[in-house]
């Protein structure tokens with residue numbers, strides 16, 4: 001590393017906890033680094049990176065950023081860390097141990113691509129440094145098992161940012177289930193739709209390769225799978241799934257025929273054409289792609305790396321349907337597709353004494369669909385009751401500010417009672433369920449979660 005600023009001694013800045021960000025990603029910068037340095041806001045939450053206006057600079061200090069792309073990390077420090085803030089050191093992955101030794105973080109925030117989380121988490125645990133890991137905790141069940149074992153042997157802890165537990169609607173459902181509103185929950189039916197804008201965007205980023213993301217049944221579905229398990233308060237045991245890749249990749253029915261270069265493909269690509277002028281998809285500019293706050297991705301997306309939705313390297317599913325069994329006897333039917341005309345979900349949870357139903361939906365242009373936000377309790381022998389849910393502000397339906405408070409300040413009474421913060425075991429179960437889905441779809445057999453987490 002170069003120009004390491006001398007670390008302020010522990011306590012020099014009051015009781016603030018010292019954090020190192022691993023991965024100066026869109027998510028890492030918008031949702032963790034900026035709120036920590038007290039420079040949040042300015043980004044539309046609809047970007048999906050959870051930017052909000054909260055400020056945790058009184059309780060935490062960002063002391064280092066580690067990224068494979070030094071130019072990007074340095075651009076973050078130069079342009080987004082305010083003048084007068086204590087120095088934020090920049091490191092590259094080879095200098096991880098040096099960073100832990102020199103900057104003495106109390107915790108690392110792991111927000112790099114999914115396949116890189118595992119080794120960072122293990123190194124931090126080995127050094128006795130707490131971990132806040134972005135979801136998915138890791139990209140494979142085998143790594144997940146290793147992290148759970150390493151945490152058990154360490155003095156440090158791992159928290160996983162399963163923020164999909166936090167929206168008011170999802171907390172209300174958890175509360176209704178805990179109060180016995182539908183008796184004993186028997187079955188969760190969750191059909192999740194990712195729209196043509198958001199869904200396609202995964203196939204133009206690192207997420208499109210299994211080796212980097214574990215596939216979308218891990219990268220994205222861990223949100224949904226963790227939520228179902230948390231609602232049920234039960235661990236998944238067995239998965240059967242079918243699915244495939246039918247929207248994107250070389251055999252896509254949408255691939256423009258008879259064209260060669262990436263620019264020609266883009267010009268006739270229906271996904272691309274639907275987003276023209278919105279800035280959603282990268283256009284060829286002759287320079288490296290940039291992310292939020294105009295930070296360059298010289299290493300991850302160099303100017304020479306052209307991507308289209310139909311490239312050969314795309315090797316993950318873009319739709320699946322699955323059946324999941326849970327300890328205690330409940331079941332779930334979970335389906336997701338990544339090329340839908342709208343984004344959101346239809347949910348029914350049935351229990352021995354009634355059901356809970358919810359619908360959330362918006363267009364790719366962020367317009368709410370009629371009925372969106374509806375939450376209804378249907379007791380078996382009584383009239384249905386609409387359930388009011390307060391409208392929240394802040395990233396991801398108000399989830400991120402609450403989650404940050406739990407992570408940076410500590411859980412309040414409600415969070416503690418509900419078990420809102422996801423731990424390593426829960427992070428591992430979500431990853432294993434996601435892996436069981438793609439493995440089951442590939443192998444045509446049911447997969448035991450214990451088989452994967454062994």
Ligand SMILES: NC(=O)c1ccc[n+]([C@@H]2O[C@H](COP(=O)([O-])OP(=O)(O)OC[C@H]3O[C@@H](n4cnc5c(N)ncnc54)[C@H](O)[C@@H]3O)[C@@H](O)[C@H]2O)c1
Nearest residue numbers: 023024025026027067068069111112113114116134135136
């Ligand atoms: N909880 C949520 O709602 C949510 C939302 C978005 C993203 N995420 C998660 O956040 C993480 C980052 O996703 P993103 O889309 O913001 O990423 P990104 O593509 O914006 O950035 C990835 C960053 O990691 C760096 N990088 C690449 N390889 C690295 C390595 N080996 N070591 C260190 N840095 C490396 C890249 O240079 C880049 O700066 C992922 O784990 C993703 O799943 C979570």
